[in-house]
Amino acid sequence: MQTNIGFENQKSQDYTIYIDEMQKLKFDCNVAIITNPKVAGLHLNTLLSKIEAKALYVITVPDGEEYKNQKSLDMILESLFNHRFDRSSVLIAFGGGVIGDMTGFAASIFQRGIDFIQIPTTLLSQVDASVGGKTGINNSYGKNLIGAFYQPKAVYIETKFLQTLEKREFGAGVAEIVKMAVTFDQDFFEWLSSHDLHKSEDLALAIQKSVQTKAKVVGQDEKEKGIRAVLNYGHTFAHVIENMTDYSRFLHGEAVAIGMVMANTLAVRLGLLSEDEANKIKDLLQKYDLPTSFCIKDPKAFYDTFSLDKKTKNAKITFILPKGIGGFEIKNDIDSKIVIDVLEEFRDDV
Amino acid sequence: MQTNIGFENQKSQDYTIYIDEMQKLKFDCNVAIITNPKVAGLHLNTLLSKIEAKALYVITVPDGEEYKNQKSLDMILESLFNHRFDRSSVLIAFGGGVIGDMTGFAASIFQRGIDFIQIPTTLLSQVDASVGGKTGINNSYGKNLIGAFYQPKAVYIETKFLQTLEKREFGAGVAEIVKMAVTFDQDFFEWLSSHDLHKSEDLALAIQKSVQTKAKVVGQDEKEKGIRAVLNYGHTFAHVIENMTDYSRFLHGEAVAIGMVMANTLAVRLGLLSEDEANKIKDLLQKYDLPTSFCIKDPKAFYDTFSLDKKTKNAKITFILPKGIGGFEIKNDIDSKIVIDVLEEFRDDV
Numbered sequence: 047m048q049t050n051i052g053f054e055n056q057k058s059q060d061y062t063i064y065i066d067e068m069q070k071l072k073f074d075c076n077v078a079i080i081t082n083p084k085v086a087g088l089h090l091n092t093l094l095s096k097i098e099a100k101a102l103y104v105i106t107v108p109d110g111e112e113y114k115n116q117k118s119l120d121m122i123l124e125s126l127f128n129h130r131f132d133r134s135s136v137l138i139a140f141g142g143g144v145i146g147d148m149t150g151f152a153a154s155i156f157q158r159g160i161d162f163i164q165i166p167t168t169l170l171s172q173v174d175a176s177v178g179g180k181t182g183i184n185n186s187y188g189k190n191l192i193g194a195f196y197q198p199k200a201v202y203i204e205t206k207f208l209q210t211l212e213k214r215e216f217g218a219g220v221a222e223i224v225k226m227a228v229t230f231d232q233d234f235f236e237w238l239s240s241h242d243l244h245k246s247e248d249l250a251l252a253i254q255k256s257v258q259t260k261a262k263v264v265g266q267d268e269k270e271k272g273i274r275a276v277l278n279y280g281h282t283f284a285h286v287i288e289n290m291t292d293y294s295r296f297l298h299g300e301a302v303a304i305g306m307v308m309a310n311t312l313a314v315r316l317g318l319l320s321e322d323e324a325n326k327i328k329d330l331l332q333k334y335d336l337p338t339s340f341c342i343k344d345p346k347a348f349y350d351t352f353s354l355d356k357k358t359k360n361a362k363i364t365f366i367l368p369k370g371i372g373g374f375e376i377k378n379d380i381d382s383k384i385v386i387d388v389l390e391e392f393r394d395d396v
Numbered sequence: 397m398q399t400n401i402g403f404e405n406q407k408s409q410d411y412t413i414y415i416d417e418m419q420k421l422k423f424d425c426n427v428a429i430i431t432n433p434k435v436a437g438l439h440l441n442t443l444l445s446k447i448e449a450k451a452l453y454v455i456t457v458p459d460g461e462e463y464k465n466q467k468s469l470d471m472i473l474e475s476l477f478n479h480r481f482d483r484s485s486v487l488i489a490f491g492g493g494v495i496g497d498m499t500g501f502a503a504s505i506f507q508r509g510i511d512f513i514q515i516p517t518t519l520l521s522q523v524d525a526s527v528g529g530k531t532g533i534n535n536s537y538g539k540n541l542i543g544a545f546y547q548p549k550a551v552y553i554e555t556k557f558l559q560t561l562e563k564r565e566f567g568a569g570v571a572e573i574v575k576m577a578v579t580f581d582q583d584f585f586e587w588l589s590s591h592d593l594h595k596s597e598d599l600a601l602a603i604q605k606s607v608q609t610k611a612k613v614v615g616q617d618e619k620e621k622g623i624r625a626v627l628n629y630g631h632t633f634a635h636v637i638e639n640m641t642d643y644s645r646f647l648h649g650e651a652v653a654i655g656m657v658m659a660n661t662l663a664v665r666l667g668l669l670s671e672d673e674a675n676k677i678k679d680l681l682q683k684y685d686l687p688t689s690f691c692i693k694d695p696k697a698f699y700d701t702f703s704l705d706k707k708t709k710n711a712k713i714t715f716i717l718p719k720g721i722g723g724f725e726i727k728n729d730i731d732s733k734i735v736i737d738v739l740e741e742f743r744d745d746v
Binding site for chain 2 (some may be wrong): 055056057085123127130151154155156158159165178181185187190191192193194196198269353
């Protein structure tokens with residue numbers, strides 16, 4: 047299956063996302079595969095059997111969100127300079143979102159930009175991070191605060207890499223699929239509610255549907271000036287949750303699951319979503335054992351942490367809320383009292 | 397005077413270069429002026445009288461090419477995070493090429509890209525660096541090896557800032573003007589040969605002509621896949637000269653002047669340029685007291701340093717050579733022996 051991503055403003059960036067169609071890739075230049083030890087141990091030989099290059103390097107960075115930082119980026123860049131990579135060289139991101147984000151950012155700033163290819167190995171990165179060109183690293187102020195919009199030349203999604211995925215990692219990916227359905231596609235949501243993504247044909251279909259939706263949104267609004275912000279549904283809350291738990295307690299998709307439940311509670315309060323709809327979404331998340339609760343000990347402190355998030359424009363907090371299932375509303379004028387009041391409901395969460 | 401830069405591939409990036417037309421700039425957001433102590437001492441009050449912002453910050457970085465590095469970049473970014481800059485904030489580059497390149501790069505990677513404005517204060521940055529969106533920093537491997545193509549929202553060139561320019565800095569700017577004329581415009585070259593850029597009307601005209609030429613080239617080929625490379629005439633040699641003299645002996649434009657003389661010698665050898673034309677170019681450079689000689693003690697070592705330059709594609713060295721005055725040729729198949737032989741001619745230069 048193939049999905050094309052077409053950019054309204056810059057056609058030269060268009061590229062194709064291939065699902066379970068990876069052929070042998072041949073390169074007449076230096077190629078570096080950026081990966082982590084875990085992915086390399088499980089799948090590097092499979093990938094290597096598919097790649098032919100003038101010269102091939104493997105750069106291994108430590109596994110985990112806490113290593114998505116300037117130090118790992120410097121290590122990648124230093125390797126590239128050391129091996130005399132030039133403007134015609136190509137990087138391949140082989141791993142989850144952390145690998146993809148760092149590789150894409152390294153590609154974007156190495157000699158003012160070289161080509162890179164995404165080969166995502168987690169469900170989360172297959173349905174979300176690998177498509178759309180958001181790249182970057184975290185710093186002490188928060189997540190993805192240094193980065194670039196920089197599109198890959200192609201994305202190869204191979205569902206066979208998911209067979210080794212841990213259950214929690216799988217659920218984290220499902221959370222982003224649910225996100226796509228809730229905000230953009232009621233039929234897809236109903237389909238998800240009546241199917242089981244542990245079945246491989248259903249999973250491949252759900253990946254394709256998610257990728258198509260994302261490609262459409264990103265093609266219209268690459269740099270998140272408008273509709274692309276909707277993809278942050280759940281994320282405004284999730285970033286605070288991740289920040290408060292040192293990026294260690296929850297996987298990103300798990301934090302997004304909780305974030306969606308919080309956003310839904312706010313949406314119910316504002317009359318955008320019914321209690322029944324909110325429960326349906328929660329049920330779907332729980333079907334994949336995703337966390338849906340989080341104890342907010344200090345709602346005021348939680349609220350204040352929003353403003354460090356990069357989606358904050360002149361200190362107004364932007365919330366992406368579902369409007370029924372399959373619709374959305376972008377709100378940046380919600381009274382802080384209402385939000386804090388909603389956060390209070392999570393004070394006794396366990 | 398105004399020059400518009402229009403991008404064939406991405407119209408959304410179009411912007412205007414204003415020459416001696418700066419009006420009061422008003423911003424409803426956080427603004428940071430990035431400058432150095434020298435420029436601030438001479439001209440910051442003039443700039444401040446033209447700016448109105450919701451909140452205004454001045455970030456001062458040390459003056460000089462040797463500070464165009466990761467450390468200065470980190471300092472700028474840290475300031476922005478510390479002052480809680482967000483996606484709607486704006487940076488203003490106020491200084492020469494070093495300030496412009498670093499500010500543009502910081503703007504490109506801060507929260508995946510915020511707006512910036514160029515207000516160049518040196519002749520070199522007015523005619524060259526401020527237009528076209530090449531941003532970046534140096535590292536231990538060479539110049540501009542980390543960076544991005546990232547366009548400003550507008551460029552304001554004010555010739556009054558040039559009144560305090562030192563004579564060498566002025567000449568360095570003239571070198572880039574000569575570069576533009578030699579490769580693209582014979583009439584402009586003849587005009588330069590018969591005029592004196594120390595006269596302010598002539599200078600303003602020469603700046604406009606250079607900026608128009610550059611805008612046209614960059615608009616056609618933002619990312620230097622083709623014709624934009626011609627703007628590197630003289631630079632392949634200049635980068636090695638700068639590298640070998642620790643970026644301290646020559647100003648960038650001075651190194652470019654020597655580089656053009658070297659490129660011309662190679663062009664004469666290959667029958668692209670006549671001796672007479674080469675001398676005319678040298679005369680024009682010398683009229684502005686630009687250096688035109690450099691002692692190459694070890695031609696082989698000089699040649700080997702080319703390959704660390706980012707313009708090198710798969711270890712082939714690309715030379716931009718004048719084809720008569722007003723024309724050019726891009727060559728990447730010149731036998732290394734011929735080049736080294738030409739470099740030998742500079743062994744006894746003083």
